[in-house]
Amino acid sequence: MATTLITNIGELFTSDPEGPLTIAGAALVVDGTQVAWVGRAAEAPDADELVDVGGRAVIPGFVDSHSHLVFAGDRAEEFAARMAGTPYAAGGIRTTVAATRAATDEQLTSHVARLVAEMRCQGTTTVEIKSGYGLTVHDEARSLAVARQFTEETTYLGAHVVPGGTTPEEYVALVTGPMLDAAKEHARWIDVFCERGAFDADQARAILAAGEAAGLRGRLHANQLTYGDGVRLAAELGLVAVDHCTYLSDADVAALRDSGTIATLLPGVEFSTKQPYPDTRRLLDAGVDVALASDCNPGSCFTSSIPLCIALAVREMGMTPAEAVHAATYVGARALDRDDVGALVPGRRADLVVLDAPSHLHLAYRPGVPLVAATWVGGRPV
Numbered sequence: 001m002a003t004t005l006i007t008n009i010g011e012l013f014t015s016d017p018e019g020p021l022t023i024a025g026a027a028l029v030v031d032g033t034q035v036a037w038v039g040r041a042a043e044a045p046d047a048d049e050l051v052d053v054g055g056r057a058v059i060p061g062f063v064d065s066h067s068h069l070v071f072a073g074d075r076a077e078e079f080a081a082r083m084a085g086t087p088y089a090a091g092g093i094r095t096t097v098a099a100t101r102a103a104t105d106e107q108l109t110s111h112v113a114r115l116v117a118e119m120r121c122q123g124t125t126t127v128e129i130k131s132g133y134g135l136t137v138h139d140e141a142r143s144l145a146v147a148r149q150f151t152e153e154t155t156y157l158g159a160h161v162v163p164g165g166t167t168p169e170e171y172v173a174l175v176t177g178p179m180l181d182a183a184k185e186h187a188r189w190i191d192v193f194c195e196r197g198a199f200d201a202d203q204a205r206a207i208l209a210a211g212e213a214a215g216l217r218g219r220l221h222a223n224q225l226t227y228g229d230g231v232r233l234a235a236e237l238g239l240v241a242v243d244h245c246t247y248l249s250d251a252d253v254a255a256l257r258d259s260g261t262i263a264t265l266l267p268g269v270e271f272s273t274k275q276p277y278p279d280t281r282r283l284l285d286a287g288v289d290v291a292l293a294s295d296c297n298p299g300s301c302f303t304s305s306i307p308l309c310i311a312l313a314v315r316e317m318g319m320t321p322a323e324a325v326h327a328a329t330y331v332g333a334r335a336l337d338r339d340d341v342g343a344l345v346p347g348r349r350a351d352l353v354v355l356d357a358p359s360h361l362h363l364a365y366r367p368g369v370p371l372v373a374a375t376w377v378g379g380r381p382v
C-alpha cells in the first residue's frame, strides 16, 4: 500500500477528544485507506507521494447520521406555504409516500445517487439513510435495498406515519410483522417517528422491541414538534441516539445525561419549519453529548448541507464552531456506533475534507459559501 503525505495544512481539525483538537502548521500521512500519522508538518515522516494543500484547513469528513434520501416528488409548494404561515404537521409525509410508491427502483436509485453526490461535494463522507416513504411491505423493503447501494448505515422507518386506509393498530402489527421481516435483511437500524400525529411512546416501545428481536438496533425521532415521552423512552432503552430534541423538559435532559444517549440535533429542520431552535448550551452544560445531522428529507428540511447546519448551530444554538464541527464528525460517528470514522487520528479511515479556508471557523463565518476544495474517502480524493 502506498503512503501519502498531505502537508502544508494551515489547520488540522482532528476532532479527537483525547488529543489536540486542532494542530496548526500540520501534516497527515495516509497509509492505504487509513490515517497513519498526524502532527506538525516539520516533524512529518517521509511518504511515497506528497500532496501540498497550500495552507488550507483539513477536517474529518462529515458523518451525517440522519437522512431520508429515498423518495420521489417535491414539496416546494408546501415549503412556500409554510413560510407564508401554514404550520408544519407530520401528515405531509403522505404526499411523498404517494410519489415514492409510483416511482421505479431506477428512479429512486438515481435520485439517491444525486443527493449522495450533493452531500459529498459538501464534505459528507458517511451517511445514514432511512426508508419511510414506502409504508408497504414491498415499498419499504425496496427503499432499503436502494439505500444499501450507498451505505451500510440503513434504517428501517416503516413507523414514519400511519398511511391512509388502515388503523394504527393494524399498521403497527404490519410494521412489527411482515414489513419487518422484509426490511431486516437490508437494514442495520430501526427508527420510529414518536410524535403527536405519528406514533406514541407505547407504540414506539413495541416497534423498537420487535426490531431488536429481529437484530436491528433502535433509534428514535422524538420531541420535534412538542414535549413528549420519546426522549425519556430513548434514554430508558439506552439507545445510542435520539434525534430532534427540540422540546426538552429538565427531566428529559437529566435522562439523556444519565443514559449517555446522544442528542442528535437537526437545525435545518428548525430553519425550514420556523420552529424554535433547540438550546444546545443547556445540553452540553448538563453533560449530554450532541451530534449534528442534516435530516435531509423532502418535507421538513430539504438541505443536504452539513456546513449550513454548522452555521445554524453556531448562529442560533449557542455552539462554538469547534463544538459544531466536532458534533458533525466525531459525535456523528458515535451516534452510528462507529469508531472507524469521524476523527483524523491514526487507525481511523482517511475520510477528510480540504477546505478552501485557513481554519474550521470559516464554516460558520462564511455561511452559504462552497468551501469544500476536496473530499477524500478511504485515503483517496473522490
Ligand SMILES: [Zn+2]
Residues within 6 Å of the ligand: 066, 067, 068, 221, 295, 297
Ligand atoms: Zn428525520
